[in-house]
Amino acid sequence: MSIIEAQGLHKAFDDGTVAVDRVDFEVAEGEVFGFLGRNGAGKTTTVRILTTLTRATSGQARVLGLDVVKHRSEVRDRIGLSLQQAALDPLMTGREHLQLIASLRRMRPARRTERMEELLTGFGLTEVADRLVATYTVGMRRRLDATLALLHGPQLLFLDEPTTGLDPQSRRALWSFVRTYRQSGGTVFLTTQYLDEADELCDRIAILDKGAVAVIDTPQDLKKGIGGKVLTLPATPEAREPAASVVGETACRFTDGVLQIDLPAGDDVLPSLLKRLHDSGIPLTGVTVTDPTIEEVFIRLTGEGLERRTQSDGSVAAAALARTVGTGRGGV
Numbered sequence: 001m002s003i004i005e006a007q008g009l010h011k012a013f014d015d016g017t018v019a020v021d022r023v024d025f026e027v028a029e030g031e032v033f034g035f036l037g038r039n040g041a042g043k044t045t046t047v048r049i050l051t052t053l054t055r056a057t058s059g060q061a062r063v064l065g066l067d068v069v070k071h072r073s074e075v076r077d078r079i080g081l082s083l084q085q086a087a088l089d090p091l092m093t094g095r096e097h098l099q100l101i102a103s104l105r106r107m108r109p110a111r112r113t114e115r116m117e118e119l120l121t122g123f124g125l126t127e128v129a130d131r132l133v134a135t136y137t138v139g140m141r142r143r144l145d146a147t148l149a150l151l152h153g154p155q156l157l158f159l160d161e162p163t164t165g166l167d168p169q170s171r172r173a174l175w176s177f178v179r180t181y182r183q184s185g186g187t188v189f190l191t192t193q194y195l196d197e198a199d200e201l202c203d204r205i206a207i208l209d210k211g212a213v214a215v216i217d218t219p220q221d222l223k224k225g226i227g228g229k230v231l232t233l234p235a236t237p238e239a240r241e242p243a244a245s246v247v248g249e250t251a252c253r254f255t256d257g258v259l260q261i262d263l264p265a266g267d268d269v270l271p272s273l274l275k276r277l278h279d280s281g282i283p284l285t286g287v288t289v290t291d292p293t294i295e296e297v298f299i300r301l302t303g304e305g306l307e308r309r310t311q312s313d314g315s316v317a318a319a320a321l322a323r324t325v326g327t328g329r330g331g332v
């Protein structure tokens with residue numbers, strides 16, 4: 001059964017910006033569905049339409065079988081939502097937030113207490129539950145926001161870039177929560193800019209490019225779909241030109257001291273390719289051959305990689321291939 005159905009969903013803002021461009025997709029019950037795209041691709045706007053926070057300009061969306069415009073409050077009652085900018089009051093404690101949401105959700109007192117303790121424990125917040133949110137780290141705020149989204153036991157959860165700005169440990173904790181929630185029968189609609197996160201967590205991924213869906217598939221089939229493996233070798237920027245003359249412009253890229261070459265399908269191509277690279281003067285020390293990643297899929301579909309982003313802990317997140325190398329849409 002489809003738990004989310006979007007048909008021709010389109011959102012144009014008054015200034016003419018088309019944030020979501022005639023998008024179609026379905027999310028099945030029990031899956032973790034990833035919406036992957038760079039900044040401004042239209043992920044949050046799609047989440048806001050599906051969760052009734054904004055209206056589409058045209059098209060239709062049904063969530064849990066309910067039209068998001070006609071059945072706004074029923075949809076809100078039955079979903080959980082954790083947005084990028086959590087609306088938390090710094091002068092309230094974590095527990096007070098939970099109590100407030102429990103009252104707004106009209107939860108029975110007995111159930112309320114049990115559920116609150118369960119979630120505080122599950123998200124490792126018991127010790128800080130009575131501290132003001134002002135004293136929380138980014139990771140704690142994100143986890144508190146997730147507990148608020150889950151308090152009433154929704155069967156569908158929207159997580160909008162849940163791990164942006166989190167340190168690696170909090171990020172893994174959130175991944176673990178998503179897996180547990182899914183195992184208990186929940187469905188997750190997750191937006192992310194992290195390619196590894198989408199690969200790791202999602203049953204299916206929609207790659208969004210400038211408001212439009214470029215492709216929807218399982219991570220495995222997306223990777224299989226782009227064909228051959230990827231050859232990687234440490235190199236200097238000057239190596240790109242001779243490599244491109246051997247393999248073609250679109251099949252090779254240089255970034256961060258590494259040359260990457262998309263290999264055509266088939267086992268027999270490697271020896272002759274290595275020989276031609278060697279003959280063109282490229283040193284072949286440290287060569288590795290790996291399966292394609294979601295990053296390669298993303299690059300081939302959208303023409304470029306995701307940009308570097310600096311996390312709150314100061315580390316640079318996710319790999320970045322900013323060069324344009326792909327052949328545009330439709331290769332997968």
Ligand SMILES: Nc1ncnc2c1ncn2[C@@H]1O[C@H](COP(=O)(O)OP(=O)(O)OP(=O)(O)O)[C@@H](O)[C@H]1O
Nearest residue numbers: 013015017019037038039040041042043044045046
């Ligand atoms: N209220 C608004 N008025 C005009 N343009 C808007 C508005 N909200 C969003 N946009 C634009 O719509 C496009 C899609 O934005 P959206 O926030 O949905 O993208 P996103 O994929 O979630 O990006 P991010 O990862 O940065 O959150 C962007 O170009 C954005 O600037």
